[in-house]
Amino acid sequence: MAVQVSVITTSSLGDRSYLVDDGRFAVVVDPQRDVDRVLYRAGAADVRITHVVETHLHNDYVSGGVELARLTGARHLMAAADEVDFDRVPVDDGDVIEVSDTLRLRAVATPGHTYHHLSYLVDEATEDGWAPLGVCTGGSLLFGTTGRTDLLGAEHAHELARRQHTSAGRLADLLPDGAQVWPTHGFGSFCSAGQSDAPDSTIGREKQVNPVFRLAEAEFVTETLAGLDAYPAYYAHTGAVNAAGPAPVDLTPVARADAAQLRERIAAGEWVVDLRHRKAYAxxxxxxxxxxxxxxxxxxxxxWLVDWGAPITLLAETPEQIADAQRELVRIGIDRPAAQATGAPRQWAGQPTELRKLHVADFPALAAAQRGNPPDGLPAPQAVLDVRLGNEWRGAHIAGAVHVPLPELPRRMADVPAGAVWVHCASGYRAALAASLLAxxxxxxxxxxxxxxxxEAAGVRLSRDA
Known part of the structure; x- marks a missing residue:
């Protein structure tokens, strides 16, 4: 049977894991912490997981490698140079991992995202010997970009960017143009130095579109470092958890909170998070x-925003939504919410006065309001607040707007001008969070x-000054 590569997507974090199998035995590459998804996929394919491979110590999610290896008895492969507090099989550049007589992996040192990063070439046996199908690149070569190089500290970013350029060239030398590229990051992950909407790619395509191949080393380093923006604060915690060895996941339901308990948590300044769509929230x-x-x-x-370890309460319409949120949170190391409640706002409030609405508008309404004609019921804007990140602001922003990136807003409330504030982001999602903090x-x-x-098409004047 031919070697198959199955993609396990975690779109909320912008990551992918992979199940590589030959119809009998399987390798799992960069598993997320909720390994039940991987076990289900392997069971559906009727294959036995014999190897769990990590391309690097991750920062943007808690790995499921330790737990998956424990549950399946698989060998857990990691770079020999990575210092971890658990048993694993150390792997070095050039090592060959014989999975079966039809499937093997070859480890290739590709430093850049981290110093000890490994990519894994996937080879399939043919009548003429071994043929490379593609490469699992982790945070090295991504679709149209590469992994960011500053996660180990700004002082390492320049040197790692140089190594990232060299690593990409090495992969291009080792593989034919038709070889598939299977990255872990790059689909919205903050581990990516850029963004790409490509659903898949090959070495040949990357040679055509990826700056790491189009630019000389010095230009690539300059462009890469200039494009780096802020990344989530929780990365500092997940990296340490992965080095120590993550505990098994507990996704059992958490305690329910009644209206009085919700009121107490809010009064205490705790984060009580409404998981409904922002339109329903408004x-x-x-x-x-x-x-x-x-x-x-x-x-x-x-x-990114909550104080690490602070109690979190979740509100949703259904228990299934609470369960989905718990799954999302364990992936970044927030293991057990303090409480939860389901239903509708009227069930969460002890009395009607505890309920609130949120004014909502669009850009045509903002344009009208800036001309002195705000829609009925909406206050005239004394300030327009942009909560996007720095690179987004520098690309284009509303003329006269105040810029406070969302991660900075809780500690910079005083920088938001007095009076009515109209707040926006790129879509409304982050602006809803900002609006709730302001309210x-x-x-x-x-x-x-x-x-x-x-x-701009709605009549809002933009500025593109850096």
Whole structure:
């Protein structure tokens, strides 16, 4: 049977894991912490997992490698130079891993994302010998970009960018143009130095479109470092957890909170997170809660903004949504929410006065308001607040807007001008979180729930000054 590569996507974090099998035996590459998905996929394919491979020590998620190896008895492969507090099979550049008589892996040192990063060439046996099918590149060569080089500290970013350029060239030398590229990061992950919408790629395609091949080393280093933006604060915790060895996942339901308990948690300043869509949140929500819908990267932004270890309470319409949120959170190391409640806002409030609405508008409404004609019921904007990240702001922003990146907003509330604030991001998702934080600080706020790409056509004046 031919070798198959199955993609296991974690879209909320922008990552992919892989199940590589020959119809009998399988290798799992860079598994997420909730390994039940991997076990299900292997069971459906009727293959036995014999090897679990990690391309590097991850920062953006807690690995499932330790647990998957324990459950399956598979060999757990990691770079020999990575210092970890658990048993694993050390792997060095050039090592060959014989999975079966039809499937093997070859380890290739590809430093750049980290110093000890490994990529794994996937070979299939043919009548003429071994033929390379592709390469699992982890955080090295991505679709149209490469992994970022500053996660080990800004002082290492330049040297790692140089090594990233060399590593990409090495993979191109080792593989034919038709070889598939299977990266772990790059689909919205903050581990990526850039973004790409490509669904798949090959070495040949990357040679044509990827800056790492189009630019000389010095130019690549300069461009890569200039493009790096902020990354989530929780990365500092997940990296340490992965080096220590993550504990098994506990996805059992957490305690329920009634209206009185929710009121107490909010009064204590705890994060009570409303997982419903921001449109539903705007219609009615429990005052003091935070909007972080399950329709977006909830765990990324919650993990970025909340004080690590602080109690978190989850609100959703159904128990299934709570379960989905728990799964998302364990992937970044937030293991057990303090409490949860399901239903509707009226069930979470002890009395109607505890419910609140949120003003919502779009960019045409903002354009009208800036001309002095705000839609009925909406306050005239005294300030427009942009909570996107730095690179987004530098690309284009609303003329006269105030820029406070969302990760900085909790500690920079004083930088938001007095009066009614209209807040936007690129889509409305982050702006909803920002609006809820502002409303909880007793600010008069309007959520601009619209795509930023629509702003100029709607009549909002943009500035493109750096």
């Amino acid at each position: 219609v009615a929500h429990l005052a003091g809660t935070i909007s972080l819908g399950l329709d977006g990267p909830m765990s990324t932004w919650l993990g 909880n600080a007793d600010r008069d706020v309007v959520l601009v729930n619209d795509l930023f790409d629509n702003a």
